[in-house]
Amino acid sequence: FSSEKYAVKRKNFGILKSADVEYFKSVLSEDRVLTDESDVLPFNIDWIKNCRGQSKIVLKPKTTDEVSQILSYCNKNRLAVCPQGGNTGLVGGSVPVFDEIVINLVHMNKIISLDDISGALVCEAGCILENLDNYVRDHNLIMPLDLGAKGSCHIGGNISTNAGGLRLLRYGNLHGSVLGIEAVKADGTVVDCLRTLKKDNTGYHLKHLFIGSEGTLGVVTKVAIHCPALPKAVSLGFFGVENFENLLKLYKSAKSSLGEILSAFEMADNKSISLTVENCKLSNPIGDYPFYVLIETHGSDETHDSEKLNRFLSQEMESGLILDGTVTSEPAKIKNIWHIRESIAGAGLINGYVFKYDVSLPLRNYYDLVLTLRTRVGDRARVYGYGHVGDGNIHINVSASKYSKELYAILEPFIYEEVAKVGGSISAEHGVGFRKPQFIHYSKDKTALQLMRDLKQSMDPNGILNPYKVLPDVPDIEKD
Ligand code: FAD
Structure with missing residues (x-):
C-alpha cells in the first residue's frame, strides 16, 4: 500500500458505514456503486503500479447533480474523496491513499455541442480524449492536445493535470485552449464558468483554478475547449543525430526553417528507442544513432510542406546535424513512427x-x-x-x-x-x-505555497478533496 511504502498517516476523516453506501445507492443506481473488493481493486492501483490505495467504494455519477449530491454528503460527513478520470496519471494523484471514496467520471461522457465555426466544443468531463478527437475530426477540427494515453485519459483528467503532450509547441497549453469549466466544489456547490467565449475579462479568471489543481479544489464536470482547424497537410521527419549539442542546433534551425508549420519537436536518446523497439517488438525505420529527433509539421499545403521538410532534411544532412533520416506524409507511416515515440512511456515497465x-x-x-x-x-x-x-x-x-x-x-x-x-x-x-x-x-516558494493553502482552505475547508496530494503537510514547507 502507498501509505506504508511512503509512511503516510491517515487523517481524521470519517469511516465509510453501510448507511453511507445506502445513501450513495439512493443517489446513483446500484450498478454505479461498486463495493465488491475485486471490482474496486483496479480503481485503487495507478497506471505504473507504484501506488495502491485501500478504498472500499467506487461511485460512478452520470450527471453534475449526482456529483453535487455525493460531495455535499461527503463534506457533511467528513468523508474524503478521490476524483478519478482515466487513471493514467503518473504521480499517484488518481488513486486513493487510504480509504477515500473514488468518484470516477467514466459515465459523464456526453458531447454537448460543437460550434464548427468558432471551434468551441462543449462536453462532459469523462469523455475520452481520443473519442473527442475522432468526433471533432469529422468536423474538420482537432483537439488542441494529444498524448500517449489518449485512448483512456479523460478530458477532465487532462484539465485537472493541465496535461501538455506532443503538440504543446504549436497549440499551447490548456490555460490557453480551455474556454470554460463547470466544476463542483467540496460542499456540492456547482460553479458554472462554462462559457465558450475567447475573451471574457469579467473579474477573476476562475476556470484557471481548476486547470492543473489535480482534483484538490473541485470536481470538473463539464468543459468548453477550443479546437483548432484540422491541418490539411501533415508531414513527419524522424532523424538520427550524433550528439545533444547538434540536437539543440537542429531545434534552432527547425524553428527558423519550418516556422509556422512546426507542430512537434520531440527527442529520444538511443537507450529510449532501443529499449522500446526491443520490448514492444517494433521496428526502427532508421539505423542506430545516439539521439533521435521527431519533427512534425501541420500546414495547409501538402506539396509546399513536405518540400519544406525535405529541404530541411537535405540542408541539415549536408551540415552534418542530421546523420540519417526519413520524411513521410503517408498516414500509416506517420502513425508507426509516432507509435514508437508514444510507446517509450510504457516500454520500461516490461523490465x-x-x-x-x-x-x-x-x-x-x-x-x-x-x-x-x-x-x-x-x-x-x-x-x-x-x-x-x-x-x-x-x-x-x-x-x-x-x-x-x-x-x-x-x-x-x-x-x-x-x-x-x-x-x-x-x-x-x-x-x-x-x-x-x-x-x-x-519549485514553489513559501509565499506561493501559502496562497495555494489559502485557496484550498477557502474552497475545501474540510480538506475532503484528494487529501495527501499536491499540498505538503505544514511542517514540511516550514523546513529551511
Ligand atoms: P487521472 O489519472 O484519472 O487523474 C489525474 C489527476 O486528475 C488526479 O489527481 C485526479 O484526482 C484528477 N482528476 C481526474 N479527473 C478529474 C475531474 N474530472 N475533476 C477533478 N479532478 C480530476 N501527461 C502529459 O501531460 N503529457 C504527456 O505527453 C503524457 N503522456 C502520457 C503517456 C502515457 C502512456 C501515460 C500513461 C500517461 C501520460 N501522461 C501525460 C500522464 C496522464 O495521461 C495525464 O496526466 C492525463 O491528463 C491524466 O488524465 P486521466 O483522465 O487519466 O486522469
Missing part, C-alpha cells in the same frame, strides 16, 4: 519497474541530468531520457527489475535538488499528485 521523472529544464541543461544519473546509478538500472524539446520538458526514466528503497534513496531528492539548482521545475506536466508534495518547495 519490471520504472522510476519516472518529468522535469522542465533550461534547454542548455536539458540532457545533463541523464548523464549525471547514469554515473550515480551505475549498473543498478537503465537511465534514459526523452521528451518535448520544444517545451523544455524531459522525461527521465530509470528502469530497474523491481522497486527498491536503495535506488529510490539514490534518486530522490537528488534529482529535485539538481533541477532546482538550474531553475527548472520538478514537474513539467504530470503534476505533483501523491508522489511529490514533499518536494514542491523545490
